[in-house]
Amino acid sequence: MAHHDPKADLLRYLQAARDALLWKLDGLSEHDARRPLTPTGTNLLGLVKHVASIELGYFGETFDRPSGEPLPWFADDAEPNADMWATAEQSRADIVGLYHRAWAHSDATIAALDLDAIGHVPWWPEDRDEVTLHRILVHMVAETDRHAGHADIVRELIDGEVGLRAGNDNLPPADAAWWAGYRDRLEAAAREASAES
Numbered sequence: 001m002a003h004h005d006p007k008a009d010l011l012r013y014l015q016a017a018r019d020a021l022l023w024k025l026d027g028l029s030e031h032d033a034r035r036p037l038t039p040t041g042t043n044l045l046g047l048v049k050h051v052a053s054i055e056l057g058y059f060g061e062t063f064d065r066p067s068g069e070p071l072p073w074f075a076d077d078a079e080p081n082a083d084m085w086a087t088a089e090q091s092r093a094d095i096v097g098l099y100h101r102a103w104a105h106s107d108a109t110i111a112a113l114d115l116d117a118i119g120h121v122p123w124w125p126e127d128r129d130e131v132t133l134h135r136i137l138v139h140m141v142a143e144t145d146r147h148a149g150h151a152d153i154v155r156e157l158i159d160g161e162v163g164l165r166a167g168n169d170n171l172p173p174a175d176a177a178w179w180a181g182y183r184d185r186l187e188a189a190a191r192e193a194s195a196e197s
Contacts (some may be wrong), residue, residue: 006117010137011107017144018103020165022050022096024151028158034086037157046085046155049073052099053083054143058136059106064120067105069098076146094176110137 023035024044033045053071060067073082084093115134122129131139156162163169175180 007137009182010134010141011110013141014137014144016165017141017148018099020148021051021144021151022099024148024155024167025092025096026166030092030156033092035083037154041081041085042150042154043085044151047151047154048099049086049090049095050083050101052095052146054100055106055140057123058121058140062121062131062136063109063113063117063133064074064119065105065109065112067102069101069105079147099113104153105139109133146177
């Protein structure tokens, strides 16, 4: 049986999720990268800003290793959801650069600590704020993958591009006509099921 390094495995999954999230910005105009496509304002650049920000917190303050990155959107007087969208003054390069710096900071924390290293998440309730690096790695893999899934749907709404990563759409090979027919079959099944209930 091959030997696996659990920390390396978790970091590999985290990096794959990071890459998937950033890939969703490729080839988009500024408008498309920023525009809200759900009633709650979900947008691609905002998802990157959010994940970069929380990664800095979970691998920074939680383990008493602050990054020094200014995150004014988390200030007490910041408007709600300020971490979920980029202002006109915040360029795509600014947000992507923040995310890359977050990776570097997080990876340094991960390299420096054992998986059983104890930290405290300041924004979690006191009765469950004590965590291990292992738990935070699992949490951030799940969090990043969750938002990469949001980004996948938003990107599909923008221009129809889908997939796990460049060169791997993770979908059955089919043309536009097949997908239209497939979607029509799902809609028919939904209508039939709702008529029966």
